[in-house]
Amino acid sequence: xxxxxxxxxxxxxxxxxxxxxxxxxxxxxxxxxxxxxxxxxxxxxxxxxxxxxxxxxxxxxxxxxxxxxxxxxxxxxxxxxxxxxxxxxxxxxxxxxxxxxxxxxxxxxxxxxxxxxxxxxxxxxxxxxxxxxxxxxxxxxxxxxxxxxxxxxxxxxxxxxxxxxxxxxxxxxxxxxxxxxxxxxxxxxxxxxxxxxxxxxxxxxxxxxxxxxxxxxxxxxxxxxxxxxxxxxxxxxxxxxxxxxxxxxxxxxxxxxxxxxxxxxxxxxxxxxxxxxxxxxxxxxxxxxxxxxxxxxxxxxxxxxxxxxxxxxxxxxxxxxxxxxxxxxxxxxxxxxxxxxxxxxxxxxxxxxxxxxxxxxxxxxxxxxxxxxxxxxxxxxxxxxxxxxxxxxxxxxxxxxxxxxxxxxxxxxxxxxxxxxxxxxxxxxxxxxxxxxxxxxxxxxxxxxxxxxx
Amino acid sequence: xxxxxxxxxxxxxxxxxxxxxxxxxxxxxxxxxxxxxxxxxxxxxxxxxxxxxxxxxxxxxxxxxxxxxxxxxxxxxxxxxxxxxxxxxxxxxxxxxxxxxxxxxxxxxxxxxxxxxxxxxxxxxxxxxxxxxxxxxxxxxxxxxxxxxxxxxxxxxxxxxxxxxxxxxxxxxxxxxxxxxxxxxxxxxxxxxxxxxxxxxxxxxxxxxxxxxxxxxxxxxxxxxxxxxxxxxxxxxxxxxxxxxxxxxxxxxxxxxxxxxxxxxxxxxxxxxxxxxxxxxxxxxxxxxxxxxxxxxxxxxxxxxxxxxxxxxxxxxxxxxxxxxxxxxxxxxxxxxxxxxxxxxxxxxxxxxxxxxxxxxxxxxxxxxxxxxxxxxxxxxxxxxxxxxxxxxxxxxxxxxxxxxxxxxxxxxxxxxxxxxxxxxxxxxxxxxxxxxxxxxxxxxxxxxxxxxx
Numbered sequence: 001x002x003x004x005x006x007x008x009x010x011x012x013x014x015x016x017x018x019x020x021x022x023x024x025x026x027x028x029x030x031x032x033x034x035x036x037x038x039x040x041x042x043x044x045x046x047x048x049x050x051x052x053x054x055x056x057x058x059x060x061x062x063x064x065x066x067x068x069x070x071x072x073x074x075x076x077x078x079x080x081x082x083x084x085x086x087x088x089x090x091x092x093x094x095x096x097x098x099x100x101x102x103x104x105x106x107x108x109x110x111x112x113x114x115x116x117x118x119x120x121x122x123x124x125x126x127x128x129x130x131x132x133x134x135x136x137x138x139x140x141x142x143x144x145x146x147x148x149x150x151x152x153x154x155x156x157x158x159x160x161x162x163x164x165x166x167x168x169x170x171x172x173x174x175x176x177x178x179x180x181x182x183x184x185x186x187x188x189x190x191x192x193x194x195x196x197x198x199x200x201x202x203x204x205x206x207x208x209x210x211x212x213x214x215x216x217x218x219x220x221x222x223x224x225x226x227x228x229x230x231x232x233x234x235x236x237x238x239x240x241x242x243x244x245x246x247x248x249x250x251x252x253x254x255x256x257x258x259x260x261x262x263x264x265x266x267x268x269x270x271x272x273x274x275x276x277x278x279x280x281x282x283x284x285x286x287x288x289x290x291x292x293x294x295x296x297x298x299x300x301x302x303x304x305x306x307x308x309x310x311x312x313x314x315x316x317x318x319x320x321x322x323x324x325x326x327x328x329x330x331x332x333x334x335x336x337x338x339x340x341x342x343x344x345x346x347x348x349x350x351x352x353x354x355x356x357x358x359x360x361x362x363x364x365x366x367x368x369x370x371x372x373x374x375x376x377x378x379x380x381x382x383x384x385x386x387x388x389x390x391x392x393x394x395x396x397x398x399x400x401x402x403x404x405x406x407x408x409x410x411x412x413x414x415x416x417x418x419x420x421x422x423x424x425x426x427x428x429x430x431x432x433x434x435x436x437x438x439x440x441x442x443x444x445x446x447x448x449x450x451x452x453x454x
Numbered sequence: 455x456x457x458x459x460x461x462x463x464x465x466x467x468x469x470x471x472x473x474x475x476x477x478x479x480x481x482x483x484x485x486x487x488x489x490x491x492x493x494x495x496x497x498x499x500x501x502x503x504x505x506x507x508x509x510x511x512x513x514x515x516x517x518x519x520x521x522x523x524x525x526x527x528x529x530x531x532x533x534x535x536x537x538x539x540x541x542x543x544x545x546x547x548x549x550x551x552x553x554x555x556x557x558x559x560x561x562x563x564x565x566x567x568x569x570x571x572x573x574x575x576x577x578x579x580x581x582x583x584x585x586x587x588x589x590x591x592x593x594x595x596x597x598x599x600x601x602x603x604x605x606x607x608x609x610x611x612x613x614x615x616x617x618x619x620x621x622x623x624x625x626x627x628x629x630x631x632x633x634x635x636x637x638x639x640x641x642x643x644x645x646x647x648x649x650x651x652x653x654x655x656x657x658x659x660x661x662x663x664x665x666x667x668x669x670x671x672x673x674x675x676x677x678x679x680x681x682x683x684x685x686x687x688x689x690x691x692x693x694x695x696x697x698x699x700x701x702x703x704x705x706x707x708x709x710x711x712x713x714x715x716x717x718x719x720x721x722x723x724x725x726x727x728x729x730x731x732x733x734x735x736x737x738x739x740x741x742x743x744x745x746x747x748x749x750x751x752x753x754x755x756x757x758x759x760x761x762x763x764x765x766x767x768x769x770x771x772x773x774x775x776x777x778x779x780x781x782x783x784x785x786x787x788x789x790x791x792x793x794x795x796x797x798x799x800x801x802x803x804x805x806x807x808x809x810x811x812x813x814x815x816x817x818x819x820x821x822x823x824x825x826x827x828x829x830x831x832x833x834x835x836x837x838x839x840x841x842x843x844x845x846x847x848x849x850x851x852x853x854x855x856x857x858x859x860x861x862x863x864x865x866x867x868x869x870x871x872x873x874x875x876x877x878x879x880x881x882x883x884x885x886x887x888x889x890x891x892x893x894x895x896x897x898x899x900x901x902x903x904x905x906x907x908x
Contacts, residue, residue, distance in 0.1 A: 023874065025801075039834075039835075039838045039840055040831070040834060040835075040838075040840075041835060041840050041841075041842040043840065043841060043842075044841040044842065044845070045842070046503075046789065046845060046846065047798075048789070048793070048796065048798045049500075051798075064838075067498075068837060068838055069776070069830070069834040069837070069838075072779060073469075073776070073830065073834075077779055077803065077828060077830055077831070078778065078801075078802065078803020078804065079803060079804070081801040082801050082802055082804075083828070083830075083831050084802040084831065085793065085798075085800045085801065085827055085831075086801065087799045087800065087801040087828075209839075283807070322523070322527070323527060325531055332587060335500065335502070339502070339539065342502065343502075344501075344502045344505075344539075345541045346539045346541065347532075347535040347536050347539065347540065347541040348532065348536055349531065349532020349533060349536040350532065350533070350536075372539075373539055374531060374537070376523070376527065376531055376537075376773065377494070377537050377538065377539075380493075380494060380522070380523040380527075381493075381495060383522060383523070384493045384494075384518075384522055384523075386494075386495050386497065387495075387497060387498040387841055387844065387845070388494055388495040388497070388498065388499070388500065389839065391498070391841070391845070392500065446860070
């Protein structure tokens with residue numbers, strides 16, 4: 001197997017496992033969080049800085065790279081590791097999810113998906129065989145099966161959850177809304193996912209150094225999840241993923257599906273929950289036995305001036321931060337919050353400095369600067385539309401998630417779940433990060449944008 | 455004096471001097487190149503990465519910071535060093551040049567300049583006293599006198615040079631074009647610059663830790679340069695600058711003015727040529743005895759996919775780089791061209807990798823990847839509108855100029871001018887970088903943009 005999991009410790013109170021995955025490009029510790037590098041770059045972050053966040057494995061999007069610059073070119077440049085400059089483990093998705101959801105017009109049949117390229121409008125066809133060919137050219141250590149990802153809940157229902165479904169997913173069924181049969185669609189997707197998985201395995205040309213993961217579908221219907229897990233895991237693969245989760249349904253539904261599905265996956269293989277998520281989602285899934293996560297939230301929210309902290313999101317555009325001399329998160333050790341940790345001599349205000357705000361606050365002998373990039377400075381960067389704002393807050397956010405994973409791994413070893421909850425209030429099931437902290441149009445957390453740098 | 459120059463070596467063949475300037479925030483070697491940090495950030499570059507380019511002193515723009523976030527706030531945060539996180543020497547300009555040139559409507563009289571803010575449209579007045587107050591609040595080690603900067607050549611003339619004048623400078627005189635008297639305007643500016651310099655010195659509240667530099671004006675008229683230099687240097691200051699150069703006139707005119715003016719400035723004080731420039735401009739000015747330079751070219755061209763090299767500009771959007779596996783500049787040691795120098799393990803293509811382009815080129819055993827960010831990858835980033843493109847090429851360009859300064863300093867010590875010319879063809883007087891390599895609308899190289907991150 002190209003990729004193997006060694007389980008190092010188990011939680012007694014939960015199904016969580018601490019492990020280490022070995023790949024042709026090195027190891028990564030699990031549970032692991034993978035930042036998303038959609039177009040061959042984690043938006044705004046030189047990879048040496050990503051490395052400094054503690055990220056050990058990163059994700060690339062097959063859909064985007066296939067359209068631009070094209071997998072032929074990436075292959076000619078030695079594969080995605082050499083092209084983008086990442087020496088460590090890497091995973092690519094299959095391109096299927098984006099093919100369905102990012103295109104206004106697409107058709108799906110048993111052969112695959114046909115859609116218009118968002119780059120140049122040309123007609124593109126992706127089949128299981130084509131997805132494997134592209135992923136073989138990109139050369140990631142872990143590659144994903146090309147699956148059929150249906151809406152997780154009935155998008156024609158009048159529920160609040162259905163309204164939260166990604167706009168693109170609603171669109172995908174709107175053409176046939178009158179006749180839409182949710183249960184039938186789930187079954188069709190399950191069967192097709194299984195047939196396509198067989199075709200993926202047959203087409204996969206580099207099983208010796210690329211690990212193909214199968215994907216379990218089934219929406220929020222637990223029986224269908226059971227059936228899909230049973231079918232998919234019958235095919236011997238180095239790892240398995242839970243797909244079709246966190247595409248709009250709420251926390252309770254996500255947890256229900258993951259707690260049901262994770263234990264159905266083989267004990268000795270990595271389990272990957274695709275596209276998840278917020279901190280509480282990750283902790284709940286870890287407790288259900290999941291090992292791997294990816295999400296665009298740290299970078300996308302970072303570009304939009306939303307900074308994660310253990311107690312909730314800092315919305316930097318809020319005027320109350322205009323004169324805030326403190327760091328984004330005083331507990332954080334990222335380059336923005338704690339430059340000294342990274343060897344950067346950050347100047348403090350000279351003793352006795354005074355300014356307009358000094359008087360009303362009793363002066364600030366020794367300076368109000370706390371020896372780091374202040375919320376006031378970071379807010380200024382966003383107000384002035386300076387790239388360094390997205391850069392520094394994205395960096396902070398990725399480190400936030402990696403610090404959470406460090407603490408999660410410690411919690412597993414010691415069953416220290418109450419300490420974890422104390423240090424990370426955002427991981428409480430009652431903490432809904434999506435309400436105050438989510439920028440408009442980001443209900444689905446799976447897709448990193450094309451195009452605009454912000 | 456807050457700032458002192460120690461001359462360490464002199465060229466026998468030219469007027470060039472090698473020196474070291476001591477400031478309250480440390481030393482910098484001269485001749486020095488200062489990257490421009492317009493809005494409290496060098497666009498796209500975390501300052502630890504700027505430090506890694508060998509930059510020892512950076513520049514901030516008073517005009518921009520005064521408008522946003524305001525100098526009161528910066529002062530309350532401990533000054534610009536603490537606000538932006540730069541522990542080393544820093545220089546701010548006076549805001550005058552931008553006040554004239556960045557605003558559609560402005561009026562100038564003996565008291566100062568009144569203009570509309572480009573941030574919020576409010577009416578702003580800047581006088582010598584106000585410029586000093588703002589620069590005292592920002593707290594840079596070197597601050598610049600508020601001067602009257604007229605068009606360097608007659609903008610109503612029908613010459614090619616006049617047509618190259620910055621659009622904004624032409625605009626500034628267009629309202630009175632019929633009656634415009636260029637010689638009279640130069641005299642008025644010279645006299646006003648002198649009166650304002652006296653007012654700046656009187657208003658400067660921190661001479662103990664901020665060095666005020668006077669500015670010599672006079673356009674391209676050498677007699678007026680002589681008179682201005684004589685008047686300005688009669689006022690005892692820690693350093694002097696040559697202003698009003700490289701605002702549209704050509705290389706020959708720049709050299710003529712600088713060769714004439716630099717020797718008129720005190721031998722034992724730093725000499726600063728403002729807003730210059732291309733490599734050949736810098737070398738010519740160094741040979742005339744100039745010690746300090748600043749320019750937005752490395753960052754602005756970097757954001758627009760133009761990479762500097764010793765043999766000329768690489769226009770990354772050009773299709774011929776789409777499959778180019780080489781670095782921007784094989785002689786460069788920046789993070790993009792030589793990641794290993796910075797401790798970054800850049801993966802190479804695995805031995806035997808083959809792709810579409812491999813066959814036609816006889817295969818690429820050992821990989822076509824050269825262990826660095828390739829031109830192909832960097833071009834991809836720009837085509838995909840990814841921030842990392844501007845980040846990496848800006849970083850490369852700043853390092854390009856700092857490498858040039860290192861070689862210039864070595865050339866001074868050894869009078870090795872022919873070796874310098876051999877290694878840096880772009881420094882030849884006959885090499886016009888502005889023709890193939892300059893993005894549209896960038897005739898003037900002095901102003902870094904507001905607003906858009908790209």
